[in-house]
Amino acid sequence: MLITALHRVWGEAQGNYDEFRFFTGLRPSEEIALVVSDYDAAHGVLSITKARVQGIDKDVNSARERSRSLSVSFGYANAW
Secondary structure, eight states, X not given: OHHHHHHHHHOHHHHHHHHHHHHHOOOHHHHHHOOGGGXXXXXXXXXXXXXXXXXXXXXXXXXXOEEEEOOTTSHHHHHO
């Protein structure tokens, strides 16, 4: 219901962004460091390997490096 309201009130682009943030659980610094090559479209997997802090990309330490599976039911999964 919350996600539906976000789409309705703020529009599709903002709703998709908020949906992405909600379901992936990424930190803001990880979100802004993402690049297209972090997404493996063949397997639907997003790799989180870096974070941008004060404008500088920093590697996420190996203990925190992870990946997220993206369901094709979400609009953003096919947008990349």
